[in-house]
Amino acid sequence: MAGRQKLMRDFDADIFRGEVVEPTPNELAIQIPDVVRLISNCASARLAASCSGLLYGPSLHPSVLRVEAMVQLAMTKAIGQSPVTDDVVKSLFDALGQTSLALFEESPADVQASTVWFQSQNFRVLNGVWRANACYLQRVLWIVETMPDDGRFDEFTLCIKSLLTLSEVSCNRARAQPNWLGNRESLRRLSNAEVISPSIVRFTQEDLDSLGIIRNSLRPFVSSRERMRDAENVSIAGSPMHRYPLLEDGSELVLAMPTAIGIAIREFVVRFAIGNGMQDTFAAALVKSYEHWLNDERVFGADKQNPIVFESTPIGPIAELRLKQEGGEFAQLLFLVDDTNSIGVTDTVGLCSADSKIKRILNEKIRQCFEESRATGRYERGITLIVPCGLGRTLSLPEISCPDHDWYIENIDVDDLVHLSRTEEIDAFYLTKVLRARAKAETLGLTFNRDIDFVNFVAFARHNDGNVVPHSEVPEDARNKAIDIQIAPDFVADLRSFSHQRTDMRLATRADGSAIRVRRSVAHISDFSCLAPTYTSPTSTEAETASVYLASDAHWWFILCNQPLNSVGYERYQMLLTWLRRTIPLVQPIAEDKEFASVELHFRFTSPLLYLVDEIPGTLPTMEEIEDEIDVNVDPERNVISLTVGAKFEAGFGHATNVSELALIRQVIVGVAEWSGRALEANEIEQLANAITGGPDGRHMHAMVGLTFRDGFAAQLNQDAIIPDLLDDGILNLGMAFRIEPRENGRTIISGKSEALLFLNRLVTTLEDGLCDRLRRLDRTKLITKLVFNHERAVFRRDLWRRTSKSNLAIHDDYPAALDTIVNRNRRYDSCIQPTRLVIEAAICECPIEGGLEPGPSDLSELMTWINSISILGGWSDAIHMDAMKPELEITPLGKVLSDPEFERQILQPFYTKATKIAITDSAEKQANLYPATHSLNKNADREPKQAFEAAFEKEFGFPAKNIETLLVELLGIGEKEFALTYQIEEAELVKRLSMTEIGPNAQAMINEFTLRSRATWRIADIDDDIDVYHQRSEEYRAKDTHCWKLRRRLSLLRRPLIELAPELLYIVPGIVQESLTYTMNNYYYGAIRQQDLKCAEMAKWKSVIGHEKGTEFAIRVSDALEKLGWITRVERKLTEILGKRLDRDYGDVDVLAYDSASGRVLVIECKSLHYHKTHGEVAEQMSDWRGLTYAKGKRDDLRKHLDRIEVLSAHIQRIRKYLKTTDEVAIEPWLIFENPVPMLHAWRNIDIETKFASFMEIESLFIRI
Structure with missing residues (x-):
């Protein structure tokens, strides 16, 4: 086990004995006397400057603690005047790596630098070893900015801004980028390449003057002999340099501890409040700061209808947020704000003892939530998250007992909670699932060290694709004895960096000089462009929705004006965001000679609505006509370019190529050129516009002709589907083999064809039994309805990605990355389409018609996961039976079943990837035919009617092939008339309707042919099989007809798309019916049906x-x-x-x-x-x-x-x-x-x-x- 995947942590040497306590500078000096003698000849401030510059090196981020120790040794042990050489710095760094300090060096738990904002400016600060350093600093800065602006606090705020300015300038000199982790592993030795010039942290009086900084405003943060008294006898983390990070070196200032900016300002503000009798006011402002931030972040669903509101309690301000998810899952978040009591003693990073009443009060709140949850119609499980919200000091919380074995309680820092909430796939119920996985692992003999940070544990499971323990890293003897699991502490850093990068927040300057807060906008259509410097204002109004491209030297705004906040407004906003990302890098050179800080492009669309496809005029406007209807008005004084877009812009979407958006981009270029005072030739405009749009195929907006029934329900279906959760797969795999194989002294390798097939068949049967047990708890109609809607959303979203693939590929310069993203999105939706169909097939038989429970998202994910596992294991059985896969299985110590990886890795995965890429490429080639200007109504042009086929079809089915088209028209027609994505209908009523068409007497036969009937059991027993509660015999069908790992089965939903919910009651899903009947006709017409499945010679x-x-x-x-x-x-x-x-x-x-x-x-x-x-x-x-x-x-x-x-x-x-x-x-x-x-x-x-x-x-x- 190597690298950060390592579970069991170890150290290079076991030479340190006794209690493990972070050393002081004096204790470190004793361990490296030769190096201390060497540095004693150096000038203290100069050595400190040479050391502190290392804190900006990305490769030294894991060594922050060591570098801080170097600075403190410089301050306490360097007493000479000798010059500081690189060799001295390297010797000190290398020597400290061999001391007891090495026990405390860990991979970074947070990004190297973060952005905070204060008084309309952004400032970068180094986080150092302090968790959530920038987060707590921002809360304090928010409080300071809300203080009365009446002049009383000007000197106070000036001090803060001055120190922040030094931090920003130093980061700029070092080119330190925010939100990045830097290196993972600590350096053993320092090379010349890692040594950074001390000029990064040195400031002359001339520097201060140029920055507008008054030297005295920095006085509260400057170290002095008095302030550094006894510094050599306190731990590195407790050094007074964290409050006083500046040094004076003659006339210059040195930012000796840049990682302490956050702590220094927090301490300064707190002590100012205490010293001026404002501690209660400060504490109240801290509550408001958190209330504002958490609601603004909409943490785990907090919004105007379900806000986070703090109330006074005997133990300080507490806010409670309750969440409920269908399926009987509940969550409670308890936010506890630091009341600042005793903060003068503990400082902002110390340990704070909890109030003696806290255990009783928290117990009462948790018990009340639990009782009310259990009293609802369905209760399965719940979680309470206790969230301390403070200034950085650690709240010592008592251990609180869970009210129920299915109710979990965890403590979580507020900053981490926000990071989790920002991560797309994580919500409170995801956290419950992580804890369920941990609990199941513990039943298999694993013990997780309770010192493991909960969020790090979540990040670890996420990193390992839903496995709370990587099966490959568990020792072989774990099967027969208990194993203690320790997890490297840096997995959470990945999650924090991911969150920071995707949701980076900062201030952006408007054209009028005002600053507003913006958040990075992750590209909604792609994964690969999410880190473009495009940001949006989180507060949108009908007056404007603002997005900005933060170039290195200016801010470029695209502002959608006078647009209602509806689906039309959202699409136009997304369109502008797409072109903002591509336009600004290419038009910036036009304005290279113009001095400006910010420019705004205002877009107004005269048409209040997007055209429906059937509303687009028969004669489409040309690009020139659209361009002529886009009015450009330039205000050079205000740095505003206004574009008013006429109605022809909407009509142009009917073209197969990009006409409308190309015209808009051309006018944007014209406007920028006029504002810049540049004259562009027509060919220059054309070249720029084509480069921005990626040619005629690049576009965001589409007016495609509806090809399927689903296309008429885009508003309902253009939502994300529930995808099988990897955590559910991880939970199911834990102990899977032990369902049929003894855990202790059982087999680890199962080899040989007969043995492998026997094992797999038994395991499949056991899992099928478990699936049926789960289905028998759930209401049939409610479950099938949710499964169907999930299926329809997934198909719609997948098809949308395919249909627009040509445009997406065109507007992204990295074609392979763009194609891979589209392939991954297709895989994402494919991962739930087939499993959803398979669960429906089982649900119509196993779920009770009445009296079942209401299913929720977790039920859907779990059911799809179970059916997926059954399909995979059954597929392995088939592959081994046909000698395509090696007949050898492995059972891991935790009961996961592994097969020979070569079949999957070398054949299946590359085959599926290649096939998907070809399907996407084919869709891209056909995209041009999907628009009104080019679409052909001859949908079956590639399937010519042939008399021999018609005769064979009628012989095979007992009714003519043309009746299929009539059936399809009738079933879709009912849905269109009722504008219903799905509907229920009595079978007798449907037969009656069909009998009145050309289908006539064949109506019942057709219904029988295409209806998936409910049966006593999902699985069918063959003649030689035993009958039990899970298997019943059928005269017409065999067991293989329900083997879900086989395609083209007679009892599949794709073969029989009419769903019998109950006797004589059919559930019609026109989208599935259309897909199924087309699939069936094509399979027979093109000979895709297997010979053994055909009934007649014709x-x-x-x-x-x-x-x-x-x-x-x-x-x-x-x-x-x-x-x-x-x-x-x-x-x-x-x-x-x-x-x-x-x-x-x-x-x-x-x-x-x-x-x-x-x-x-x-x-x-x-x-x-x-x-x-x-x-x-x-x-x-x-x-x-x-x-x-x-x-x-x-x-x-x-x-x-x-x-x-x-x-x-x-x-x-x-x-x-x-x-x-x-x-x-x-x-x-x-x-x-x-x-x-x-x-x-x-x-x-x-x-x-x-x-x-x-x-x-x-x-x-x-x-x-x-």
Whole structure:
């Protein structure tokens, strides 16, 4: 175990004995006497300056404590006047690494530098070793800014601003960037490259004058002999230099302890309040500061309807926030504000003892919340978070007993709570799930050190993809004995840095000189541009929604004016935000000669609404017409550029290419040029506009034609779906194998095909039983309704990403990163689409029709996780059965089941990624056809009606294929008429409606064919299986029809999209119906249904015919592609024709024979247009047809047939030359060309299979003639 993944912490040496207490400078000096003698000759302030400069180095961030100790040794032990050399600094640094101080050095728990704001300015401060240093400082600065502005406190506030200014200037000199972690590991030795010039922290009188700083305003923070008295005998953390971080060195000032800025100001303000009899006023202001901040952050759902309000109690101000989630989950947040009692003794970073009454009062509040939660309709679990809110001193809280074994209590710092709340996937109920995972791990013999910080534990689980313990790092003997787990303390730093970077807050300057607070705006369409310096004001009004690009030397504002705060306003705001990010870096050079601090571009749209697609006029405006209707007005004095956008802008969205937004960007460029006093040529404007928009395809706004029923419900569906939580997967994997295998003395490796299959089958059955038990608690209608809506949202969002992929790729310069992001978003939604369908299939059988519990988001996530695990394990079984996966399983000490990783890593994952990328690329190529200007209404143009298929279909189903279209029209029509995304209908009523159409007497038969009926049990027992509460027999179906890891099952929702909620009551989801019936028709038309699943000979014959037609069409495409490259080709030639002789048997055709006369290469190509397979079993089955084997009775698989043809042709080179009419030497190259992504392309990469292989899209790169 290495690096930060290490669970059990250790140290390089065990040489320090006794009680572990942070050392004092004197104690350190005793351990390094030689180095102390060396530094004693140096000038104290100069050595301190040389040391303190190291605090700005990113590589030295983990060594902050050591560097602070260096400064304090310089202040207490350096008494000479000798110059300070780099070697002296390096010697001191290296020596301290060998002292007892090394025991206290840890990886940083927070970012190196943060931004605070005060009096309309931003200031960077170093955090040092102090947790939430900047957070507590900002609370105090907020209090100071709310003090009366009547002149009484001017000198006081000037002191604070002066010190902050020194901090900002030093950070600027060092180029210290806020919100970054720097290095992870402490340096053992200091190199020349890490030594930083002391000039960073030195300030001459001239410097102070240029900064407008009055020297006396810094006097409260300057160290003196009196203030440093006895400093050598206090710990590094308790040094008086944290209150007095400045030194005087002659006429210069040295910022000797820049990491102490936050503490120094907090101490200064507190002592000012105490000294002026204002402690109570200060304490009240601190409450208001937290109340304002927490509500502004909307911590875990706090808003105007559910605000955080502090009330006075016997133990000080307390605020309570209660949260409830459907599914019986509850959360209580108790905020305790520091009442500042005894702060004059403890300082702002000391330990504060809790009031003696705190345990009783907290117990009462927790008990009351618990009792009220338990009295609701459903109670499953709850959590109380106790959140101290103060100035940095640690509140010593008593241990409080949980009122119930399913109710958890944790303490959490307020700063960490905000970071958690800012993290997209984390809410209070996520924290409950982390604690459930910990509790389950503890039942397996693990003991977590209770000193582990709770938020660090959460960050650790998040870092490990939902696992509270990485299974690979648990010792083997943990299976039979208890193990104490310790976690490295720096995982929380990742979470804090992530939060800081994505939600960075600072002040931005408006054109009128005022400053407003802004927050970084994470790109809503992409993960890869989230760190662009684009910020938005958190307070939007109908008058304006402001966004700003914070360039290094100026602030550029895009302001949406006079726009109601509705969906239209949001889309326009997002559009402007997209173009703000891309526009400013390219237009800045236009204004390079203009002096300004801020410029504003105001956008006003005259159309109050976006056009609906059917409202867009038939004749679309040109870009010139749109541009002419965008009025540009420039006010150079105010630095304001106003653009008024006419209604034609909206109509232009009907174009397949970017016309409207391109026109807008062109006018933005025109306005910036006019404001800057620059004259741009037309070609310059065009080049800039194209660079900004990424060409004609780059756009944000779309007016696409609705292709599916779902498209008519965008407002309902354009919301995020519930995705299976990785924590649920982590919880399920803990002890999974021990459900059927003894934990103590049980197997760790299960090898051999029969043993592996037996184990997997038993485990799948056990998990299926557990899934059914969970379903039997939940109300059928409510669960299925929520599952369906979740499914529809996921499909809608995935399809939206695909349809707009071309535009997204165009407006991002890093194409691979953009494509990867789109692929990841597709995976995200795919991860819940199929599991949701599978849970619905089980729910209609297992959930009670009446009396079940109300399901919640956690139920959905958990159910999807269980069905996913069942599908994966069942897929492993199929893959092992078909010899595609090694028949070996491992059981980890904590009961997780692992399979051979090669099948997943080398075949499945790259295959799925490739297939998804191709699907996205295909969608991108088709995007241009989705707009009113280019859309064709011929939806089935690629599926031509054929009489043979129509006849086969009617024989197979008992009703004509055209009835499918009628059924679809009727079912969608009901939803459209009622404007209902889903609806319920009595079966008899639906039959009656359909009977009145051309379906006529076939109505009931069609309903029966496409209805997923409720059964006594989800799973079906085969003839030889036992019947129990989980399995019942069926005359028509078999067990495999409910094996959820198999696709194209007869009892799948995709095959039977009408859901029987209860006897005679159907639940119709038109979106699923449309998808399902199209899927069914395409599968039969293109021959994707397996031979064994067909019922009649006519359809089997059609499958053969269409398969041959598709094969021929693909061979012709391959031939045409090669001919374009200059090859001479022949399509579908018998070996007997090529060789001019009879053979011992029919070897079949050569799909494409290609010849290059220049090189003598002869390509013998087998062309295969195979169907896309997804599951483990289907992939394994497809691979089994391509192993190059000959089976019993001489049957050969597809690869063997190809290789046999190559063998015969290779034995008759002269006959091939004769067929090609050449006397030159020729060389045969065997090739397999696949039309679609197939797993074999990945499985064969490192295997010699006697033939070359490629996909169709690789032809041009592989076969270009030289």
